[in-house]
Amino acid sequence: MLVSSSLLEDDYPVWDGGATYAVGDRRILLSNHTVYERITAGVSAASPDLDTVHWERVGPTNKWAMFDRATGTASSASDSLTVTIAPGMVRGLALLDVTGNSVTVTMTNGSETVYSRTVNLNTGYGVTSWDTYFFTDIVRKRTVVLEDVPPYSSGLITITINGSGPVSVGTVVTGHIYRVGNTRYGMGLGFTDYSVKDTSKFGETTVVERAYAKNMSVPFVVRDADVDWVLSSLESIRATAVVWIGARRYDSSVIYGYAKDARLVISYEQASECSVTIEGLI
Numbered sequence: 522m523l524v525s526s527s528l529l530e531d532d533y534p535v536w537d538g539g540a541t542y543a544v545g546d547r548r549i550l551l552s553n554h555t556v557y558e559r560i561t562a563g564v565s566a567a568s569p570d571l572d573t574v575h576w577e578r579v580g581p582t583n584k585w586a587m588f589d590r591a592t593g594t595a596s597s598a599s600d601s602l603t604v605t606i607a608p609g610m611v612r613g614l615a616l617l618d619v620t621g622n623s624v625t626v627t628m629t630n631g632s633e634t635v636y637s638r639t640v641n642l643n644t645g646y647g648v649t650s651w652d653t654y655f656f657t658d659i660v661r662k663r664t665v666v667l668e669d670v671p672p673y674s675s676g677l678i679t680i681t682i683n684g685s686g687p688v689s690v691g692t693v694v695t696g697h698i699y700r701v702g703n704t705r706y707g708m709g710l711g712f713t714d715y716s717v718k719d720t721s722k723f724g725e726t727t728v729v730e731r732a733y734a735k736n737m738s739v740p741f742v743v744r745d746a747d748v749d750w751v752l753s754s755l756e757s758i759r760a761t762a763v764v765w766i767g768a769r770r771y772d773s774s775v776i777y778g779y780a781k782d783a784r785l786v787i788s789y790e791q792a793s794e795c796s797v798t799i800e801g802l803i
Contacts, residue, residue: 597689618691621684735801
């Protein structure tokens with residue numbers, strides 16, 4: 522799907538089966554775009570992805586981190602990042618954990634530009650007075666969701682992130698868009714932190730920072746005629762990571778994860794009440 526990228530896959534040297542390695546040496550395996558770290562000294566001809574005795578997986582290369590379908594990694598560059606992908610026929614594009622000043626998305630079909638959007642990431646979140654305008658840190662938009670991508674099967678999508686400093690994107694997701702119902706008031710947003718707090722016998726407390734996962738509970742209303750379709754759709758993506766949009770006005774309700782629990786109650790003659798609990802990926 523990746524057609525071109527401004528990023529080079531040069532995080533570390535490429536793995537060589539005949540070389541001698543010291544503990545801590547890192548190498549790239551180009552076949553799966555992954556970085557591995559040596560955990561024993563010496564020589565081993567086996568590929569790092571198959572040799573778990575001598576090598577340990579670190580994560581994806583910087584070039585491919587945005588496509589690894591995980592939320593704890595990111596592709597980054599100094600001030601600009603551009604990638605072109607060929608996703609096939611899709612209607613939506615989501616960029617998660619974005620850092621920068623703006624994002625421009627264009628689609629070409631052959632020589633024709635059929636879509637172009639620029640999203641300003643400097644939204645002014647948290648600015649409630651002149652004091653906060655001048656003296657608080659700038660809080661930027663970190664989620665970009667486009668739901669109007671034209672469905673060209675041979676279209677090429679180019680994503681450009683620009684910034685006055687380092688830019689990055691954690692996850693790029695493309696796909697179809699399905700609306701399963703109308704969200705009601707009462708949507709719950711939050712996260713689960715996996716950091717560990719430890720207190721010694723002398724009363725000294727230390728915190729080991731670890732990853733965290735977003736979560737969301739969404740109550741929504743379904744037309745009676747759509748009950749079977751909604752349940753079937755939710756079942757079809759069980760244990761599958763997708764982008765969930767609780768409400769368009771809240772970026773915090775855009776979560777990349779899976780449905781942990783879903784319930785539907787046949788409440789009325791023409792409408793039914795449903796709720797779904799989303800657990801984000803780490």
